[in-house]
Amino acid sequence: MKIGVIMGGISSEREVSLQTGKEIIHHLDRNRYEVIPIVIDERADLxxxxxxxxxxxxxxxxxxQYGEDGTVQGALETLGIPYTGSGVLASSLCMNKQLSKMLLKSAGVHTPVGLCWHGMKDYDPQMVKQLGYPVIVKPNTGGSSIGVQLVQNEQELRVAVQEANSMDQEILIEPYITGMELTCxxxxxEVLPILGIRSTHSVWFDYKAKYEDGGAEEKVIQLPPVTHQRVCEAALTSYRMLQCKVYxxxxxxxxxxxxxxxEVNTLPGMTANSLLPKSxxxxxxxFTQLLxxxxxxxxxxxxxxWGMVQYV
Structure with missing residues (x-):
């Protein structure tokens, strides 16, 4: 089977994508697949x-964006080329954090809910004050914690909102919830072993903690049975509610x-430091068996x- 590993792209997460692609290519079984690296530099490339x-x-x-948001999935469907992971709908839903949170809340899933501003025209520090500091400011459709900032006061707010707005027209401002960070x-x-995450050099699980060697301590965590069940139910309800498929x-x-x-990631990172391969x-x-x-x-x-012929 000839497999094209599509990586790169035009989003702020391009470098992470290239790392993911490199790691995937390294671990694909050459006895089973002919591997073709495909690096995307602009939309017309695909x-x-x-x-x-x-x-x-x-x-x-x-x-x-243009990778995890359903755009590439739709283009591949038009070409009749099967692809890995979730379909167009789930990809689009999960990429839009505000919309996915609204759906999760309707399903009874607990999720931080705050403000969604449509650009700087909605900027209103009084609304954030009512929400209560500290808050997390993030682009609505971003990933890998790029453009995400922990804001402690009004003085830091404007700069954080402007940076998030430079990456996305919509900005989320959410209460900063402290607690144990987990990933499912x-x-x-099937829920794989749950990992607990502790950032080693930062207050929260930011970009450096995610991708730098030694940036975080990530290990399988043993939760009390009732708590473990609650976490698994929340993860699976989110996965199903947002129509995710495969992984x-x-x-x-x-x-x-x-x-x-x-949040729910439909194309989670697969770098050497990524959480899915560790789980x-x-x-x-x-890693090869996972692929x-x-x-x-x-x-x-x-x-x-699609009702298409099974590839062998």
Whole structure:
């Protein structure tokens, strides 16, 4: 089978995507797949490169806008090329944090809910004061904690909002919830071992903590049975409510035994320091086995959706 590993892209997460793609290429089983790296530098690249490569499956190593938001998934569907992970709808929903939070709240899932501003025209520090400091300011459709800031007071607020607005037209301002940081990786509807996260050099799990060597301590955590069940139910409810398929990662803050879902990632990072491969390893899966499972499940999912011929 000829697999195209699609990476790069035009979002703020391009560098993380290139790292993900490099790691995936390194671990793909060459006895099973012919691997074709496909680096996207601009929107027009995708269709031309994919058609030229003649691939059987697109293994998506993209992150952020034009990659994780359903755009690339829709283009590949138009070309009739199966791809890994969730479909167009789930990708779009999960990329839009405000919309996904509204849906999760309607399903009874706890999630931080604050303000959503449409640019600097909505800037109103009094509303944030009512929300209560500290707050988290973030782009509505960002990822990898890029453009996300922990704001302690009104003096820091404007700069943080302007930076987030430079990356997205919509800005989220949410209460900063302290507690135990957890991540739940889900593959084929199964929650893998839950990881607890502790940033080593920062107050919260920011970009440096996520991607720098030694930036965070991440290990399987043993929760009390009742709490473990609550966390798994919150993760799975989020996964299903947002129509995710094949795999995803749900980020959670556990506060006083109540899980608060922060976001759902439909194309979680797969770098050497990423959480999904670590969780899979704790479940006894090698990186190569994880990729095999994602590929097989994605082909099955696209077949179910499209009624297409199964690839072998």
């Amino acid at each position: 269709i031309e490169q994919v058609q030229k490569a003649g691939i059987d499956l697109a293994l998506l190593a993209l992150h952020g 990786s889900i593959v084929d509807g 995803a990662r749900v980020d959670i803050i556990l506060r006083e035994d109540v899980p608060y879902v922060l 899979a390893a704790a479940a006894g899966m090698t 095999d499972r994602i590929i097989a499940s994605s082909l099955h999912e696209r077949k179910q959706e």
